[in-house]
Amino acid sequence: MEPSRNWRLNQQRYSLVGEVCPNCEHKIFPPRDVCPDCGQPAHELFKFSGHGEVYSFTTVYHAPAGHTEDAPYPVAIVKLDEGPLVTAQLTDLGERQVEIGMPVEMVTRKLGSDGERGMLVYGYKFRPQLH
Amino acid sequence: MAEPRVVIAGVGMTPVGEHWELSLRHLGMEAIQAAMADAGGLRPQMLYVANSMAPALSGQSHLGALMADFAGLRGAEAASIEAAGASGGVAIRQAVLAIAAGAAEVAMVLGVEKVTDQPSSSVERALATGSDADYEAAQGVTASAQAALLMRRYLHETHAPADALAGFSLTAHRNAVTNPNAMFRRSIQPEQYSRAAVVSDPLNTYDAAPMADGAAALILTRSDLTSANGSHPMIEICGSAVSTGALALHDQPDPLILTAARESVRRALLQSGLSLDEIQLFELHDRFSIYAALSLEAAGFAERGAGWQLAQNGAISLTGRIPITTFGGSKARRDRGVSGGRGDLAASGACRREPGRTGDRRPHPVPGRRRCDRSQPAATAAELRVSDSGPRLK
Numbered sequence: 182m183e184p185s186r187n188w189r190l191n192q193q194r195y196s197l198v199g200e201v202c203p204n205c206e207h208k209i210f211p212p213r214d215v216c217p218d219c220g221q222p223a224h225e226l227f228k229f230s231g232h233g234e235v236y237s238f239t240t241v242y243h244a245p246a247g248h249t250e251d252a253p254y255p256v257a258i259v260k261l262d263e264g265p266l267v268t269a270q271l272t273d274l275g276e277r278q279v280e281i282g283m284p285v286e287m288v289t290r291k292l293g294s295d296g297e298r299g300m301l302v303y304g305y306k307f308r309p310q311l312h
Numbered sequence: 313m314a315e316p317r318v319v320i321a322g323v324g325m326t327p328v329g330e331h332w333e334l335s336l337r338h339l340g341m342e343a344i345q346a347a348m349a350d351a352g353g354l355r356p357q358m359l360y361v362a363n364s365m366a367p368a369l370s371g372q373s374h375l376g377a378l379m380a381d382f383a384g385l386r387g388a389e390a391a392s393i394e395a396a397g398a399s400g401g402v403a404i405r406q407a408v409l410a411i412a413a414g415a416a417e418v419a420m421v422l423g424v425e426k427v428t429d430q431p432s433s434s435v436e437r438a439l440a441t442g443s444d445a446d447y448e449a450a451q452g453v454t455a456s457a458q459a460a461l462l463m464r465r466y467l468h469e470t471h472a473p474a475d476a477l478a479g480f481s482l483t484a485h486r487n488a489v490t491n492p493n494a495m496f497r498r499s500i501q502p503e504q505y506s507r508a509a510v511v512s513d514p515l516n517t518y519d520a521a522p523m524a525d526g527a528a529a530l531i532l533t534r535s536d537l538t539s540a541n542g543s544h545p546m547i548e549i550c551g552s553a554v555s556t557g558a559l560a561l562h563d564q565p566d567p568l569i570l571t572a573a574r575e576s577v578r579r580a581l582l583q584s585g586l587s588l589d590e591i592q593l594f595e596l597h598d599r600f601s602i603y604a605a606l607s608l609e610a611a612g613f614a615e616r617g618a619g620w621q622l623a624q625n626g627a628i629s630l631t632g633r634i635p636i637t638t639f640g641g642s643k644a645r646r647d648r649g650v651s652g653g654r655g656d657l658a659a660s661g662a663c664r665r666e667p668g669r670t671g672d673r674r675p676h677p678v679p680g681r682r683r684c685d686r687s688q689p690a691a692t693a694a695e696l697r698v699s700d701s702g703p704r705l706k
Contacts, residue, residue, distance in 0.1 A: 182450065190446060211447050217563065237468070239460035239512045241452055245436035248452035256453050258461050258562050266562035268448050281468050292450060304450065 182295065182302045194304035197287055199265070201227035208263040231287030232310065233261040238271065238279045247293050259285055259307050273308035284310035317535035318411045319546040321418075322351025325528035327493045336370050336426040337382045339527040344383045344422055347529035354531055356420035358410050359390040362403035363423070366392075368438035369430045379422060389416070396442030397599060399423065400528075401554065407532045408552040417537055424527035435523055444560035456520055458561055459600035460512035466568055466602055467514065470617040474514065477601040478505040479623025480637070481518040481644075484598060487630065488640025495524055496644045519601040521642035551580035568617075570603075573610035588612050594634050598641040608636070 192198040199210030204221040208229070216223040236258040244252035255271040257279070271279060272290050285307040292304040324346025326339055334342070340361070348354065361375040372378065376390030393403040400423040407419040427435050440449035443458065467476060481500065488494035500518065508516035538546055557572035558564045564571065581588065588611070596607040605619035613634050614622055627633045637644075 186446075193447075217558075237461040237465040239457050239464060239515070241454055241457045241512060243432055243436060243454065243456065243511070244452060245440050245449070245454055246433040247437065249433050251452065254452060256451060256457050256461070258465075258567070266567070268444075268453055268560065268562045269451055281465070293452065302450070 182293075182300065184300060187300065187302055190304075194292075194302075195289055197229040197231055197261075197305060199227050199229055201225050208261075208265060210261065210263075210265040210267060227263075229261055229263055229265075229287075231261075231305075233259045233267075233285055233287075233307070235271075235279060235281055235283045235285060235307075236260040236266055237281060247295070251293070255279060257285075257307065267305075270306045271308065272306040277309055286310045318408050318532055318549045318552075319535045319538060320530055320549065321354055321533045321538065321546065322347045322349070322531040323529070324348070324350055325493055326526050328495050328524050328526035330428045331426075331525040332428065334426075334525065336366055336372060336375075336424060337378060339426060339525060340375075340379045340422050340424040340529075341383045343424065343527035343529040344379070344385075344420065347420065347531050351418075351531040351533075354418050354533060356385065356416075356418045356531060357388055358407065358416040358419040359385055359388050359422065360403040360406050360419070361390065361392045361422045361424065362394075362399035363392055363425060364394050364396050364399045364442060365425055365427060365435075365438045368441060369434065370426055375424075379424075385420075397597065398554075404530065404532075404549075405552050405554045407530070408549055411532050411534055418531060418533045420529060420531050422527065422529045426525050427523045428525050444563075447562075448560050454512070456515060456600070457512045459520070459602050460515040461561065462567060462606070463515050463519070463600070463602040464513075466605065466617075466620075469568065470620065472620050475502070475506055476620040477519060477605060477623065478502055479620075479628070480598060480601040480604040480641075481505055483623065483628050484637040484641035485644040487638050488644030491639045493526075494640040494644055495522075496640070515600065515602070521599045551582070551584035551586070553577075553579035553583065555579065568606060570606050570610040573597075573607055574612075577611045591634070593638060594636050595638065596636055596641075598637055604636065604641075608634070 193211050197210065199208060200212040200223045201208055202216035202219060202221060202223040203225055205216060205219040207216050207218040208227055209216065209223055210229055214222065214224055238255060238257040240253050240255050242253045255274060256268070257271050258266050258268055260266050272288065287305045288308050289303055290306040292302045294301045324343045326342045331339060359376060359380050361379050363375050366375060367373045375392035380386055380388045380390040393399055393406060395402040403421045403423065407421045410416045410419045436454050439455045440453070443449050443453065463477070467474070482502065482505065485496060485498065485500045489497050489499060491497065505518045508518045510516050511520050535546065535548065553576040555572040555575035557570065561567050594611065594613065596604055598604040608614050608619040608622055609616050622628050622634070628636045630638060
């Protein structure tokens, strides 16, 4: 991941900052400046709570280059409390069996690296909700 | 003035497999030469090369010029078309538009992928470039994992049994037995499906088409340029449409509804004047078995959540209501890379199934069969073809 590209995404990666549509109040993540629901401009930033539930989940055994050291790892689509779905890895599962509907919360973790001397990329993952 | 009718004048393809001895350009040329021979030597003025992985896996872009040059078509208008797994279908659409617009009299579509030169981690990364790089691929999600996410949600919502999708794999393998270009020409049993190794739970090896090399080519022309006494029947393309959905799975309002597939089928039907009831055969995107179920639902052959039942009751078999993967699909024929060329591979397979062509063992009466092909969840293409016993090659 190129440093400038990573820097552009840091509000999303570290803080789940999306947008809210001033017209229909639809919450948008990731931000796209146009409401996917009503088509109106949507530039107002909105910070998501980071809470949600598992919409679906699986495990990656055959990882793409850049992630092979981490395999196998669990991935999910999480339905955020505010509405949007987001694709993310699950973490801190311990012995927990994942289920659809399981409450989860966002944490910041290492997403990958560009080789031994490359940049470390951090971003959101989701863990079972603690309380 | 009557609309010009676009017909398929020739098809050519290589076997799908691990072609260690063949490069990207040699694979492409083999299919091009076969299609030109099949079309009685028709020479294309336009060449659309469908491919999605050559830049990542072969360090080669600019495939339009590469293939035109290498295949002896230097000077032809040529470009590569990339739409991930829908590349082939989208390229066919471009060729149809070119012929229909009168910009060319003969156009060629070549689908080609060369994947076996690279280790699987590189192939997975190349495949993932077709998803949202910032919000999906960055999370380490693979194409298989995305299919698995949909499959688990589908089984959860429909309360279908764990082996609900087995029928898609069984059907594809059964139909590949008679396809000389297929990679896996053997039937499988339900027990094999149940025992198969996990790829990304709940998705197993029989739910997923492995990757391989291959190429397929089509030559399209106008019906008025063909004669009634040519060497073989013509297939008319009576509807052709492309639509897009959200790029990222999580951005689809309901990830289990392939809206792009639904819309492209609807538009293609509208153009053809046909109703869904008149469609007798359906080639679809089955790189993963879940996509077969979702495609059947999107097209309207089943209600949302009921597509899997068509694989249980024989409806998708060669003698059923709506046969699919009639040549083995991606599953048993094996997926040509991300099938930049899948669309036209399916199309060429489709032609091969028409009357008088090789390998046709279908028990159905075939003249006038209407077929519909489509591919890929995010971007998708649909073509409707009608076999036509009238016009022949000049």
